[in-house]
Amino acid sequence: MRAREGIGRRAALAAGVGLLAACAPVPEPRGHRVPAEAGRAPLPGPRLVEAWNRDLLAAAGAGDAAAVVRLLGLGASVEARDGEGRGPLMLAALADRVEAARVLVERGADPDARDGLGDTPWVTCGVTGSVAMMTAILPAGPDLAVPNRRGGSPLHPAAERGHADYVREVLAATDIESVIDRVNYNGWTALLEAVALGDGGAPHREIVAALLDAGADAAVRDRNGRTALEHARSRGHREIADLLDGVS
Structure with missing residues (x-):
């Protein structure tokens, strides 16, 4: 009789231990982190984000708009920078990758972000002369007063x-005539550059005419005291001289 009672007590004790074990929390495996919030994946590590940023910069420069969308969706930064301080939008602008630029602008890329040289995606359009890129970046609301690295506006390099097409279109699409007479670090206005540094051919004649129509001041003198008209005459650019002589 006592033996049976002992067996019953041992069985009850075993059952109780089993119940406690079933209710105990399962130990977390080593190296595994439970997300801070239920259903939320852990944040990617810095090395992974750096890899995405590098891939985004490459995709923007190559014009792979689909890859740009994918990488931004993963978590790459729209303002990532390469070793020269250039962001994705700058790389797209330099290579005239219009579709990639549109995606970046839609995702909030800064058109006035300066690279290591002091240029921005917006002013770079004046260097490349791309009307399509200018049109793609314009919805981002660039600050027309931001100078390029030489202190000029996009009109200067253009x-x-x-x-000529770029100068005509940017004058029509923006209020850039507000800085049309800006003097850069070399002492030039855009009009002076078109005359003194241009070849006098049809594109430069069109630019001079467009700048004058937009209100450029032909009386501005360079550091040596010479006007655009004096440059045109000394270089033998008669047609441009005639344009300037009509407004002087």
Whole structure:
């Protein structure tokens, strides 16, 4: 009889221990982190984000708009920088990758973000002369007063390089005439650059005419005291001289 009672007590004790074990929390495996919030994945590590940023910069420069969308969705930064301080939008602008630029602008890329040289995506359009890129970046609301690295506006490099279509379109689409007479660090206005540094051909004649129509001041003198008209005459650019002579 006592033996049976002992067996019953041992069985009850075993059952109680089993119940406690079933209710005890399961130990967490080593190296595993439970997310701080239920259903929320852990944040990616810095190395992974750096890899995404590098891939985003490459995709923007290559014009892979689909990859740009994917990488931004993963968590790459729209303002990532390469070793020269260039962001994705700057790289897209330099390479004239319009679709990639549109995606970046839609995701909030800064059109006035300066690179290591002091240039921005917006002013870079004046260097490349890309009307399509200018149109893609314009919805981002660039600050027209922000100068390029030489202290000029986008009109300066465009005027020098003969980007007549760009000059005409940016004058029509923006209020950039508010800085049309800006003097850069070399002592030039955009009009002076078009005349003194241009070749006198049709594109530069169109630029001079467009700048004058927009209100450029032909009386501004360079550091040597010379006007655009004097430069045109000394260089033998008669048609440009005629344009300038009509407003002087």
